[in-house]
Amino acid sequence: MIIKGAMVCDANGEQRGDVRIEEGKIIAVERSIMPKSGEEVLEAENLVLLPGAIDLNTRVENSTLSKENLLKLSHKAARGGISQAVLIPDCKPTTSSELGLELLNALKDDFKAQILGISDAINAENPKSLNELAILHKKGAKGIFAKSNIDGNLLRRACEFALMFDEPMFFSCEDESLSANGVMNDGELSSRLGLPSIPTLSETKEVAQISEVARFMGVKAIFLALASERSVEIVCEAKNANLSLKPSQQKIPNLFLQTSIHHLMLTEDLCNHYNTAAKIKPPLKSESTRAKLLRRVKKGEIELITSLQSAKSQEQKDLAFEEAAFGIDMIECFVPMCYTLFVKNERMTLRDLSRILSLNPANVLGFQHKGLIQEDYDADLILIDPKETCIMDNPDSPYNDWIFYGAVKEMFVEGKRCLGFRANHS
Template sequence: MIIKGAMICDANSEQRGDVRIEGSQITQVSRSILPRENEMILDAKDLMLLPGAIDLNTRVSNATLSKENLLKLSTKAALGGITQAVLMPDCNPTLSSELGLTLLDALQDDFKAQIIGIAEAVDMESQKLNVLASLHKKGAKGIYVKSNMDGNLLRRACEFALMFDVPMFFACEDESLSANGVMNDGELSSMLGLPAIPTLSETKEVAKLSEFARFMGVRAVFLAIAAQHSVEIVKYVKSTLETHQSRIAELFLQTSIHHLMLTEDLCANYNTAAKIKPPLKSESTRKQLVKSVKKDEITLITSLQSEKSLAQKDLAFEEAAFGVDMIAYFMPMCYTLLVKNEHLTMKEFSKILSFNPANVLGMQHKGLIAPGYDADLVLFDPKSSQVIDDEDSPYCDWIFNGSVKEVFVAGKKVL
């Protein structure tokens, strides 16, 4: 198949041309490709061709691991221009079991966007290290750590990550500080009379885990960072990195698209659609986080997908569940903010959404449009727009620029 006449945009270049796909891979990229006899031609004039986005932080609906919820997540991810999603293991039943990973593997042929799993370092019931070697063999592509786990177990988990050459995924929260909180600690939480989550619950854990990562020499993602001081902490640690045991730590900061677009003001009137964890912050923090993305200090963006049913959201603010369901609009949301509003180039846009997360996962054949790379591709129409008319969405009545037209995973059209 040849995708013809698209504006081809990846982390290396922006050029109009043609792309040939054979099997699951890209085999040719050129200004113009002469079709072979009976070769399928897809006219992509006026469209952009991008590597599929990779989201490193998603969860299934209501944190319930089931075939139905996995298929739903996969379909919504593809609608949002995501061709690969990393599923967090903190669900029920846990993904950190051979049974959970076997279910994930069994559904691979049914998925639209690929879903890969990671293993939680510690079994929550026994508080002992999970059998990480077995889980890695079953397909776990990384190790998930809650920052308040035992230090010795954390060290051992890092050793496994080094052994298997997989990333660590750090969830940075001091649960003793944030346990009863439901929104950001500030004037608004006081005015609403709601228990708050202090920024300290994130930043102190970022400081601890960044030092751990530096010392152990691991590749680490700081998940869904929402405090600018967390960025400064990691920047400082990265400036002091030295080789340890023949490895230099690689530290990646991730934030969510919601923390780049929304503020805590949305929580006024006890709007549970804005109840997200980590909590939405002030406008000044939002602007600082956007600047950090533009300065290449925050290099990963997530949809922070965590769909919750209306039964869990349509409650008093304190009782309602944390969560947001916007993954189906992920690429248009990012395009609207980063390209239309903040004037990033399409190369920078593609680097953040595709190349950087592929690099984190150690997937050398994803994230670019070049011969030998996997044909995980999105045709994107930058001239269209769409209005969010869901009254239960934090983006109700928002207009997003651009729309996903077609999605290919491993050369197969899935949308």
């Protein structure tokens, strides 16, 4: 197949040209490629070709692991321009088992976007022991997930396994004793609404602890969905502290910061009138914090963006604010949301967008042939129309009446077309 006439963009630059795909790989990227007899040609004039986005922080609907929910997540992710999605294992039943990972492998051919499993460090049946991390690694786990309140000795051993397997650690940073029954950000609005709040300290103190452990152990660490500017500052300080050591003592800083697209677009004001659509975790913050996080992204200090996908049924959302579930279901609009915010509104380049959405997460996962549009790379690609808009018409969404640019027209995962855009044959 040839994708013809698109603006081809990745983290290395932009050029108008053609891309040939064979057996799931990118074979050629040139100004013009002549089709072979009978070769499929996808006319992509006025469209932009990007590497597929990679989301390192997604969950199945209602945190319930089933074939139906996995397929639903995969199809929604593909429509949102995501080629790979990491599934956080805090679901029931958990993916942190041989059966859970085998289910992902069994559904691989039915997936649109690939769903990747990671293992929970802690054994759910015996919280005082580690999972069989070596076995789960052999079964295909792409990393190890840990909550920040994990026992220190177990955390050290989990880090040792991660180093042994050259896997990243995925950290959820929250002091649950501080956040307790909190349902929104701690501030003036929570006081006015009379709602129990979640203090920023519940995140920042845990980030400080985990950044020190990760830096000491030398493990590759992803700080999932940080929502506090102080948390970002702490991790950046940990990275910079390494540079002050003697060369013989230095370790390569492998700390990676992630925030959600929602914390860059929305604020806690949406919780007004007890709007449960805006109840997500970590909670939405003030406009001041939103602007500071966005500046950190533009400076390259926050390297990863997530959809924070965690769909909840209306039965779990249509309740009093304190009783409603945390969660948001916007993964189908992920790339258009990112394009609208970063490129359309903030004037970032497509090169920078591609680095954040594709190359950085590919590097974190150790994928050497994903994240760029180059020869011998996997054909994980999306075609977007930068001028086509979509108006959100959903009263149950915090983005109701918002307009997004950059509609996803086609998705390829290892060369396999997912969305059915029409093509011609030479």
